[in-house]
Amino acid sequence: MAATDSWRDPDGFRAPAGEVHAWTPGTNQTLCGIPIKKAGLHRFSHVEWADAQPATGRDADRVTRVCHRCAAATGRRRDDKPWRRVDPRP
């Protein structure tokens, strides 16, 4: 996942802050189509999307917003069929 900001908790763990987006390591944009580098987003390849949800996540202390498009794209429930973005491969 990726976020607009980052902070380090007292244990030195780099955690997401601000608005969070779903991002898969190896891709250059978020699930909702924001280019990571252009938008200056912080990447958190070590944090699961589920852990960055303010309601349930353990690494979401400073998360203030969840991108609703990414939330919809990842699915709210595990048994929901995940929506897949159709991207042409380079």
Ligand SMILES: [Zn+2]
């Ligand atoms: Zn997003």
